Amino acid sequence: MTDSTKTLCPYCGVGCGLEVLPPAQPGKPINRDSAGTPIWQVRGDRAHPSSQGMVCVKGATIAESLNKDRLLYPMLRDTLTQPFRRITWEEAFDCIVQRMQTVRYTQGPEAICMYGSGQFQTEDYYTAQKLLKGCLGTNNFDANSRLCMSSAVSGYIQSFGADGPPCCYDDLELADCAFLIGTNTAECHPIIFNRLRKYHKQNRHVKMIVVDPRETATAQAADLHLAIRPGTDIDLMNGMAHLLMRWGHFDVSFIDECTANFPAFAQVMQDYTPEMTAQRCGIAVEDLETAARYWGESERVLSLWSMGVNQSSEGTAKVRTLINLHLMTGQIGKPGAGPFSLTGQPNAMGGREAGGLAHLLPGYRVVQNPQHRAELEQFWGLKPGQISPHPGRTAWEMITGLEQGDVGVLWIAATNPAVSMPDLERTKAALKRSPFTIYQDAYFPTETAEYAHLLLPAAQWGEKTGVMTNSERRVTLCQAFRDRPGEAKADWEIFAEVGRRLGFAQQFAFTTSAEVYAEFAQVTRDRPCEMTGLSHERLRVKGPAQWPCRDSGQVKPGEPARLYQELRFHTPDGRARFGAYHSRGLAERPDPEYPLVLTTGRLYGHWHTQTRTGRIEKTRQMHPNPFLEIHPRDASELGLQDKDWVEVRSRRGLARFPVTVTKAIAPGTVFVPMHWGFLWADQAEANALTHPECCPDSKQPELKACAVQLVPIKAGMSPQENLHPAARSSILAPSS
Ligand SMILES: Nc1nc2c(c(=O)[nH]1)N[C@H]1C(S)=C(S)[C@@H](COP(=O)(O)OP(=O)(O)OC[C@H]3O[C@@H](n4cnc5c(=O)[nH]c(N)nc54)[C@H](O)[C@@H]3O)O[C@H]1N2
Ligand SMILES: Nc1nc2c(c(=O)[nH]1)N[C@H]1C(S)=C(S)[C@@H](COP(=O)(O)OP(=O)(O)OC[C@H]3O[C@@H](n4cnc5c(=O)[nH]c(N)nc54)[C@H](O)[C@@H]3O)O[C@H]1N2
Numbered sequence: 001m002t003d004s005t006k007t008l009c010p011y012c013g014v015g016c017g018l019e020v021l022p023p024a025q026p027g028k029p030i031n032r033d034s035a036g037t038p039i040w041q042v043r044g045d046r047a048h049p050s051s052q053g054m055v056c057v058k059g060a061t062i063a064e065s066l067n068k069d070r071l072l073y074p075m076l077r078d079t080l081t082q083p084f085r086r087i088t089w090e091e092a093f094d095c096i097v098q099r100m101q102t103v104r105y106t107q108g109p110e111a112i113c114m115y116g117s118g119q120f121q122t123e124d125y126y127t128a129q130k131l132l133k134g135c136l137g138t139n140n141f142d143a144n145s146r147l148c149m150s151s152a153v154s155g156y157i158q159s160f161g162a163d164g165p166p167c168c169y170d171d172l173e174l175a176d177c178a179f180l181i182g183t184n185t186a187e188c189h190p191i192i193f194n195r196l197r198k199y200h201k202q203n204r205h206v207k208m209i210v211v212d213p214r215e216t217a218t219a220q221a222a223d224l225h226l227a228i229r230p231g232t233d234i235d236l237m238n239g240m241a242h243l244l245m246r247w248g249h250f251d252v253s254f255i256d257e258c259t260a261n262f263p264a265f266a267q268v269m270q271d272y273t274p275e276m277t278a279q280r281c282g283i284a285v286e287d288l289e290t291a292a293r294y295w296g297e298s299e300r301v302l303s304l305w306s307m308g309v310n311q312s313s314e315g316t317a318k319v320r321t322l323i324n325l326h327l328m329t330g331q332i333g334k335p336g337a338g339p340f341s342l343t344g345q346p347n348a349m350g351g352r353e354a355g356g357l358a359h360l361l362p363g364y365r366v367v368q369n370p371q372h373r374a375e376l377e378q379f380w381g382l383k384p385g386q387i388s389p390h391p392g393r394t395a396w397e398m399i400t401g402l403e404q405g406d407v408g409v410l411w412i413a414a415t416n417p418a419v420s421m422p423d424l425e426r427t428k429a430a431l432k433r434s435p436f437t438i439y440q441d442a443y444f445p446t447e448t449a450e451y452a453h454l455l456l457p458a459a460q461w462g463e464k465t466g467v468m469t470n471s472e473r474r475v476t477l478c479q480a481f482r483d484r485p486g487e488a489k490a491d492w493e494i495f496a497e498v499g500r501r502l503g504f505a506q507q508f509a510f511t512t513s514a515e516v517y518a519e520f521a522q523v524t525r526d527r528p529c530e531m532t533g534l535s536h537e538r539l540r541v542k543g544p545a546q547w548p549c550r551d552s553g554q555v556k557p558g559e560p561a562r563l564y565q566e567l568r569f570h571t572p573d574g575r576a577r578f579g580a581y582h583s584r585g586l587a588e589r590p591d592p593e594y595p596l597v598l599t600t601g602r603l604y605g606h607w608h609t610q611t612r613t614g615r616i617e618k619t620r621q622m623h624p625n626p627f628l629e630i631h632p633r634d635a636s637e638l639g640l641q642d643k644d645w646v647e648v649r650s651r652r653g654l655a656r657f658p659v660t661v662t663k664a665i666a667p668g669t670v671f672v673p674m675h676w677g678f679l680w681a682d683q684a685e686a687n688a689l690t691h692p693e694c695c696p697d698s699k700q701p702e703l704k705a706c707a708v709q710l711v712p713i714k715a716g717m718s719p720q721e722n723l724h725p726a727a728r729s730s731i732l733a734p735s736s
């Protein structure tokens with residue numbers, strides 16, 4: 001066995017191509033992990049156009065997690081205080097179908113909710129949409145992308161008439177100015193950052209601007225770092241627009257011919273004088289001017305953004321204000337230019353294509369459009385009116401639905417909300433009230449398993465074949481290469497089996513994921529995300545491809561596809577829309593009682609709630625413990641020294657951390673990583689502190705900021721050292 005399998009890294013939205021080889025290769029020692037267990041070998045796929053053979057530490061070490069602590073069998077319990085007992089799949093399906101039917105006929109389909117994930121493959125997503133939104137007639141499918149990309153989705157839709165990042169990775173090496181806002185690309189999208197940094201180093205005229213309240217590894221590589229106060233992005237961008245206008249750096253013919261609503265934006269930006277803007281953002285006027293000058297004088301400007309922009313109570317407005325800058329300067333639809341949202345999860349893009357948010361339907365359709373609903377009802381062989389005209393519950397609305405007793409079944413798959421949702425105490429209390437929670441994951445224990453009645457073992461990366469789309473709209477076939485452990489099943493297989501047992505045999509007659517994908521591709525016909533030219537077979541033989549990709553073969557394989565090159569947008573009149581937004585600032589501002597702003601985010605070696613990276617020696621050693629970053633000025637006011645412990649309190653909860661005193665964070669702001677749930681540390685949950693206030697358009701919560709107070713923990717009272725996770729896995733140990 002020397003054959004390698006081509007696939008995609010299942011972590012971040014960069015979507016690096018990987019080649020996987022069996023542990024044993026002729027003439028070589030068997031590949032083993034740190035504990036001596038034989039493991040598959042992973043290397044970058046040089047033929048993959050997105051990553052060209054590069055991988056970061058997460059992709060390189062992924063194989064080590066595949067055999068650790070897997071959930072192997074369905075397990076059931078009647079109440080959350082009981083131990084789980086092993087059951088057969090037959091019993092599990094019976095139990096699900098009976099519950100769903102009872103809830104459907106007693107409370108109605110709106111009492112059924114599914115909370116899925118950007119870590120699904122597209123086939124998983126599509127099957128779930130067909131089951132919930134089509135067959136059951138409830139739009140209560142939402143995904144963790146609600147916490148991640150939904151502001152980018154609504155910003156693109158409102159400005160361009162359709163979702164979809166217009167750029168491609170080749171643009172990283174074609175831009176004259178890269179404007180990175182609210183993204184720690186170096187740690188979170190490392191291979192994109194490698195490409196950009198290399199090009200930036202080799203080309204002295206290229207400018208890199210980073211806007212982030214912290215001096216991240218990304219900021220350290222920039223020509224200009226704007227350490228703005230959290231939540232002042234709109235001030236900054238309106239202030240830049242003001243200067244671009246004053247200096248005549250705008251594209252009159254583009255604005256005239258290709259856009260609408262410029263006067264409203266021009267009116268708003270007038271107020272953002274350099275002095276006021278700089279003062280609000282907490283930066284120097286000269287730095288604001290430098291940013292505007294770099295942008296205005298560059299022929300090609302590429303902006304990159306992620307959670308510092310999206311996870312905000314004005315997330316959509318932030319996205320649209322950034323797009324405004326591109327529209328006023330004509331920086332779109334050409335090589336090296338455009339507003340490029342970096343997708344978080346490996347298949348958040350595929351989720352959007354498949355309609356995997358509560359207001360969307362497959363093929364970049366929306367629930368509230370009657371024609372879109374009718375097209376799908378017909379395609380799915382359902383009666384007219386079967387798809388509900390009402391958007392379903394968002395992730396947070398599922399929590400409030402539990403609180404109000406409106407949810408009869410909650411089905412969670414490929415996400416760990418008992419760590420990742422805002423306002424965790426409230427989230428956990430709501431989960432405890434759930435009449436019946438199904439939880440479908442690859443690992444056990446995870447924090448959310450504590451709140452589940454029925455556990456379903458999921459086949460994960462490498463154990464099922466399906467497609468994922470990365471940030472540059474490139475679709476890659478992720479092929480299975482290893483046996484599934486225990487009785488694990490692919491997510492789509494579980495959804496399809498439930499569909500058949502609920503009486504939709506015809507709708508779920510799929511026998512392979514290739515058939516699921518073939519059907520999904522047809523649903524995208526004549527839609528902005530058209531991929532009728534793609535199939536598992538074509539992706540296997542010819543390699544990854546970007547959409548749009550029609551079966552008539554309009555886009556040549558290998559050609560970088562950029563959207564909007566004809567400068568026609570998906571709005572009814574073909575014009576892009578300026579948005580006009582004043583800054584509103586943070587939903588929860590600091591005050592005398594809670595004087596500091598807490599921001600949260602990621603570390604290079606860890607992935608989210610550590611279900612994999614916490615079980616991999618190398619990545620665990622990189623970041624063994626949680627911590628809180630604080631500026632020396634704030635630290636000395638509190639009498640804190642490096643490594644002292646503090647209790648952080650918000651209006652909702654508390655957490656405890658040792659402090660890292662560093663000038664890399666602005667005074668008045670503190671930072672904690674999001675990675676430690678209650679299985680991995682005592683009381684170090686970032687989300688014990690955060691609040692669920694969200695953007696009115698995208699419904700994305702403001703996970704990036706809340707008001708906190710810090711109380712030093714006096715010597716002698718210090719909390720126990722954090723236990724090693726192995727020591728606490730007994731909390732959830734299944735009964736045999
Ligand atoms: N190593 C690693 N990589 C990952 C992930 C992971 O878990 N680990 N997860 C993936 C996923 S799903 C996602 S969504 C992405 C996230 O990727 P990023 O968005 O790059 O990561 P974050 O650390 O969440 O936040 C980015 C930055 O936003 C800054 N920020 C906070 N408030 C503000 C503000 O008001 N304005 C501005 N301009 N910036 C602000 C923070 O200081 C932080 O440095 O990463 C993906 N890649
Ligand atoms: N405070 C704070 N909170 C945040 C954020 C933040 O920046 N700050 N970021 C938010 C963002 S952007 C995101 S994306 C979320 C991420 O938060 P989560 O989605 O909760 O985090 P993960 O640890 O990625 O959870 C994914 C789960 O899916 C499982 N899994 C992996 N592959 C498969 C599969 O194929 N099938 C199934 N069924 N299961 C699988 C894994 O074992 C894991 O338990 O967190 C959000 N929460």
Ligand code: SF4
Nearest residue numbers: 009011012016056059
């Ligand atoms: S950059 Fe992202 S996709 Fe690439 S190897 Fe690292 S985690 Fe995986």
Ligand SMILES: [Mo]
Nearest residue numbers: 147148344345
């Ligand atoms: Mo994310």
